[in-house]
Amino acid sequence: MDKLEVKKRLELAKKVALKAGSYALKMRDSGNFSVTTKHKNDFVTDCDKATEKLIVSEIKDIFPEDGFFGEESADETGTGRWIIDPIDGTTNFFRGLPNWCISIAYEIEKYEPLLGVVYVPCLDELYYSMKGEGAYLNDKSIHCSNINDFSKALTVCVPPHRHKEAYDFYLEKMREIGLASSDIRSFGTCAQELCYIASGHLETYYELFLGYYDFAAGWIILEEAGGKLTSASMDSKFTDSCCNIIASNALLHPNMEEIIFGK
Numbered sequence: 001m002d003k004l005e006v007k008k009r010l011e012l013a014k015k016v017a018l019k020a021g022s023y024a025l026k027m028r029d030s031g032n033f034s035v036t037t038k039h040k041n042d043f044v045t046d047c048d049k050a051t052e053k054l055i056v057s058e059i060k061d062i063f064p065e066d067g068f069f070g071e072e073s074a075d076e077t078g079t080g081r082w083i084i085d086p087i088d089g090t091t092n093f094f095r096g097l098p099n100w101c102i103s104i105a106y107e108i109e110k111y112e113p114l115l116g117v118v119y120v121p122c123l124d125e126l127y128y129s130m131k132g133e134g135a136y137l138n139d140k141s142i143h144c145s146n147i148n149d150f151s152k153a154l155t156v157c158v159p160p161h162r163h164k165e166a167y168d169f170y171l172e173k174m175r176e177i178g179l180a181s182s183d184i185r186s187f188g189t190c191a192q193e194l195c196y197i198a199s200g201h202l203e204t205y206y207e208l209f210l211g212y213y214d215f216a217a218g219w220i221i222l223e224e225a226g227g228k229l230t231s232a233s234m235d236s237k238f239t240d241s242c243c244n245i246i247a248s249n250a251l252l253h254p255n256m257e258e259i260i261f262g263k
Contacts, residue, residue, distance in 0.1 A: 009115060010130045012058075013104045014128055016059060017057045017119035020051050020055050021120075024087060025121040028094070029103070043110065051087060056084070057072075066078050068083075069084070070082075071084065071211060071213045074185060075189075080107055081106070082105070083217065086102065088102075088192070088213075088214060089188045089189030092187075097188070099187040100120070100192075101192045102121070103116075103213065104217055111212070111221055114130065115129065116216065116219065118194075126136075127199075130220075130221050135222075142200070143226050154181070154183055155204040156186055156188050156193045159171065160208050169190065173259060174206075181203075190214040191218040197247055197249060198218075198224075198225035203248060204252050205247040205248065206246055207245055207254065210242075213240075214243075227244070227247065227250050228250040230246050230248065231244060232256075234261070
């Protein structure tokens with residue numbers, strides 16, 4: 001696919017993310033939504049489903065031949081696929097916290113996103129990127145920090161709240177990261193956290209058991225800002241349903257790999 005076709009999809013994704021964000025914010029503020037449990041500590045609201053339906057409908061109107069893979073639904077037949085997380089940070093959303101976002105990516109080859117858009121409605125922050133074209137926040141270029149001393153790094157560590165059986169292993173790694181870095185944060189939304197690394201607010205990130213839709217858009221934004229994201233699994237493979245990730249400003253990636261893999 002040529003750059004012009006990717007650019008068309010990027011512009012559409014930006015427009016759709018803004019529309020979806022406005023829709024979800026109004027629905028949240030009205031309190032007119034219900035919350036159900038998919039799995040232990042894994043929630044969905046009817047706003048998630050309605051927002052994803054809106055996003056897919058808007059995309060299909062312009063690119064009916066494209067496939068999509070969303071958190072709540074999928075139809076992967078077609079040209080490439082859109083990767084959609086209608087509300088990344090659902091718990092924050094229904095608990096009234098501001099850290100949740102709309103996340104949209106597009107790819108031809110699996111796990112090679114060509115564009116990404118992340119919109120944070122409560123902060124009116126629109127992050128976006130296209131492969132080879134840099135990363136932006138509200139039309140201003142963004143870049144990862146140049147911190148290369150791990151003791152000065154702010155890092156994201158998110159305990160596996162849906163997989164308590166992995167807590168002991170995870171908390172040992174988190175302890176090592178905490179001792180070696182400056183401090184730890186967790187915002188409850190993967191896409192937004194990756195954008196914070198892309199913007200230079202944070203340096204490193206470690207999380208297990210993510211869906212691909214959680215980080216596809218943030219991944220390409222991070223890479224275009226000079227950062228790096230790789231698998232935190234020894235087999236180095238991603239799947240749609242279960243991914244472990246290390247992300248960084250690139251300069252501190254070896255430090256994270258040393259802790260996670262013992263290199």
